[in-house]
Amino acid sequence: MSETLRGLIRGSAGGLLVGLPLLYTLEMWAHSFLLPSWKIVVLVGVAFVVVVGYSAISGFRRERSLTQLLVDSLETMGIAAVVSAIALLLLGRIGLETGIRDAVGKIALEMIPVAFGVSLAGAQLASPDDDPEDAQNQGSTVGDGAGVGAFGRLFIAAGGALLFALNIAPTEEPMILGIEAEWWLLLLVIPASLAITFALVFYASFRGGRSLEVGDSPLDHPYTETLAAYTVSLLVSLLLLWAFGRTDGAPWSAIIGQTVMLAVVASFGAAAGRLLVGGGPPQGPQEGS
Amino acid sequence: MRQNWLEWVVLAVSTAAVVGLVGFLLVDGVMDQGRAPEPRVELQTDEAYEADGAWLVPATVTNDGDEAAEAITLRAAATVDGAEEESEVDIDFLPPGTDVDVTFGFGAAPDGEVTVTIVGFRLP
Numbered sequence: 001m002s003e004t005l006r007g008l009i010r011g012s013a014g015g016l017l018v019g020l021p022l023l024y025t026l027e028m029w030a031h032s033f034l035l036p037s038w039k040i041v042v043l044v045g046v047a048f049v050v051v052v053g054y055s056a057i058s059g060f061r062r063e064r065s066l067t068q069l070l071v072d073s074l075e076t077m078g079i080a081a082v083v084s085a086i087a088l089l090l091l092g093r094i095g096l097e098t099g100i101r102d103a104v105g106k107i108a109l110e111m112i113p114v115a116f117g118v119s120l121a122g123a124q125l126a127s128p129d130d131d132p133e134d135a136q137n138q139g140s141t142v143g144d145g146a147g148v149g150a151f152g153r154l155f156i157a158a159g160g161a162l163l164f165a166l167n168i169a170p171t172e173e174p175m176i177l178g179i180e181a182e183w184w185l186l187l188l189v190i191p192a193s194l195a196i197t198f199a200l201v202f203y204a205s206f207r208g209g210r211s212l213e214v215g216d217s218p219l220d221h222p223y224t225e226t227l228a229a230y231t232v233s234l235l236v237s238l239l240l241l242w243a244f245g246r247t248d249g250a251p252w253s254a255i256i257g258q259t260v261m262l263a264v265v266a267s268f269g270a271a272a273g274r275l276l277v278g279g280g281p282p283q284g285p286q287e288g289s
Numbered sequence: 290m291r292q293n294w295l296e297w298v299v300l301a302v303s304t305a306a307v308v309g310l311v312g313f314l315l316v317d318g319v320m321d322q323g324r325a326p327e328p329r330v331e332l333q334t335d336e337a338y339e340a341d342g343a344w345l346v347p348a349t350v351t352n353d354g355d356e357a358a359e360a361i362t363l364r365a366a367a368t369v370d371g372a373e374e375e376s377e378v379d380i381d382f383l384p385p386g387t388d389v390d391v392t393f394g395f396g397a398a399p400d401g402e403v404t405v406t407i408v409g410f411r412l413p
Contacts, residue, residue, distance in 0.1 A: 004295045033357045033384030034413040037318035041311055071300065078303020081310055099386025101317055108310045245413070 007122070008079065014121020015083045018163070019114035023087050027170035031244060032105030040108050043243050044077075047112040050159045051076050051119045057152050057277065058123035076122070080115035081107055087114075116163045148277045150219035157229040160273025161236040161266035168265050169240035178258030186260045193233075193264050197271040198226040208275035229274065233266035234259055326358035326412070328383055330405040332365075337398070344369075344395045346403055349388050350380060358383045362408035363391065367399035374399070383410070 022028050032040075052073040064072070085107045088094045094103040148156070168174055181189070202210055202222045214221050219228055237259045241247050247255050329351050337346040346365070352358060361380040366373060376393040383389055393403065 004293060004299070008295075008299060030382055033382070033387070034359075037314040037321065041314050041318065044311060044314075074307060075299055075303045078299070078306045081306035082302065085306075097388045097390075099384055099388075100313075102384040102387045104310055104313045104317075108314060111310075 010121050011076070011079045011118040012083050014119075015080050015114035015117040016087065018117025018120065019080075019084065019087070019110060021167055022113045022170070023084070023091065023093075023110055025167075025170060027172070027244075028109055029093055029106060031170055032109050033099075033102045035105070035109075035243070035245065037101075037105070039243055040105055043112060044108055046162070046239070047115055048073060048077060050162060051115055053155050054119050054159050055123065057148055057156060072122075073119075076118045077111065077115050079118050080111040083118070084110035084114050113163070113166055116159070150215070150217040150225065153225070153274050153277055154219070154228055154232055156273040156277045157270035158232045158236055158273075160269035160271070160276070161229075161233045161263075162240070162269070164269025164272070165233075165237055165240055165262055165266035169237070169246075169262060170244050174241070174258050174262040175246050175254075177261040178256075179254050181257045181261065183253075186257055189260055189264060193260075193267045194226055194230055197230065197267045198222065200268070200271040201226070201274050206275050208277070225274075229270040230263070230267050233263045233270045236270075237262035237266045321355050324353075324355040326352050326356050326383065326385070326410060327354040328352055328358060328361055328363075328407050328410065330363060330407070332393075332403055332405065334403060339398075342396075344398045346393045346395070348391050348393060348405065350383060350391055351388055352383045352385045355385055357385060357413055358410040359413055361410035363393075363405055364408050365393040365395075365403050365405045367395055367403040368401055369396050369399050371400070377408070 016023075052069060055072055055076070056069055085094070088103075088106055088110060094106055098106075200206070200209075210222075219225055238247075238255075241255070241258050241262060246258055250258075331349045331351070333347045333349070337344060339345070348363075348365075350361070350363065359382055361383050363378045363380070365376045365378075368374070374395050376395060378391045378393060380389055380391065393405075395403075
């Protein structure tokens with residue numbers, strides 16, 4: 001009972017920790033009624049997949065059945081919905097005069113970042129003495145990363161990219177950056193993104209950072225993994241830009257420009273996500289030093 | 290697997306919240322006929338008041354369409370002391386189904402009816 005309550009409080013706090021910036025973003029309030037309902041449903045669906053995948057990979061409360069996993073993820077979304085609703089009420093963004101569609105749209109959109117926070121809180125922020133079995137899994141890495149294959153890491157990369165880029169995507173800035181950027185500027189931004197995220201994961205010696213050793217999978221090579229994670233970041237950026245209506249009627253050059261500019265942020269999220277799960281080929285000697 | 294009532298409550302509330310939100314949006318998406326914004330202005334002339342030498346008339350703007358309107362300009366006109374007076378109000382966003390309260394200002398209490406025209410708006 002008290003453990004459930006603690007989990008609930010931890011989840012709500014984690015949800016707010018991640019969700020607050022977007023709860024304070026004008027564009028999120030406006031997009032709740034500017035976006036068609038089905039696009040919001042698609043976004044919530046993608047968020048649900050990420051939450052399911054994250055809790056499957058993160059391995060907290062191991063040995064769960066698929067049903068248990070889905071129920072946990074449903075609860076994550078539910079907690080996020082309630083937390084966003086209360087936050088929006090307290091911030092005066094929804095009230096009695098708000099149309100029902102407007103209110104539902106706001107809660108559904110805001111619950112996405114909040115759900116990521118709830119999910120992270122469950123796996124990463126749990127107190128080590130909460131569950132002795134999990135104690136050794138706390139900290140920077142989820143488990144020892146042994147169970148996380150190359151695809152699992154790419155999935156986490158997608159989740160991290162979504163989490164980071166979502167904070168920027170609803171605003172006008174990526175659009176302005178993308179439209180105003182010259183082609184040669186974009187050509188510089190792409191290698192810069194690749195280089196920085198490569199260094200972040202393989203050279204910066206963060207906890208969860210990895211050595212340059214090569215694994216079995218073609219995606220276990222630092223170069224290929226960086227490239228694949230960047231591609232995932234581009235796709236996540238494109239998805240978000242499409243979801244927020246930035247691609248409607250835009251010329252290809254503008255779509256590419258916006259995607260590349262947003263992917264800078266997304267690729268940082270993808271790198272942070274991969275640091276979180278660690279794993280991959282045997283950890284380098286710098287680990288723990 | 291669920292040991293206590295709190296876990297059941299969390300599960301029940303979560304299911305209700307998620308199914309409710311997604312269900313509503315799905316139904317709304319299916320029912321949406323894509324009707325263009327239909328701003329409607331309701332003047333509350335009887336609640337008009339005077340402040341700092343101006344006669345202020347509150348009004349509620351609603352949108353009966355399915356789509357939101359952006360940057361709506363409303364113009365109210367009335368005869369004040371024999372002269373025609375106009376008052377303009379801009380609204381940033383007018384979502385469907387949501388009420389937005391505005392106030393029109395005139396130099397003094399109008400002689401007759403206040404008429405409001407929608408000057409224009411932008412589609413999202």
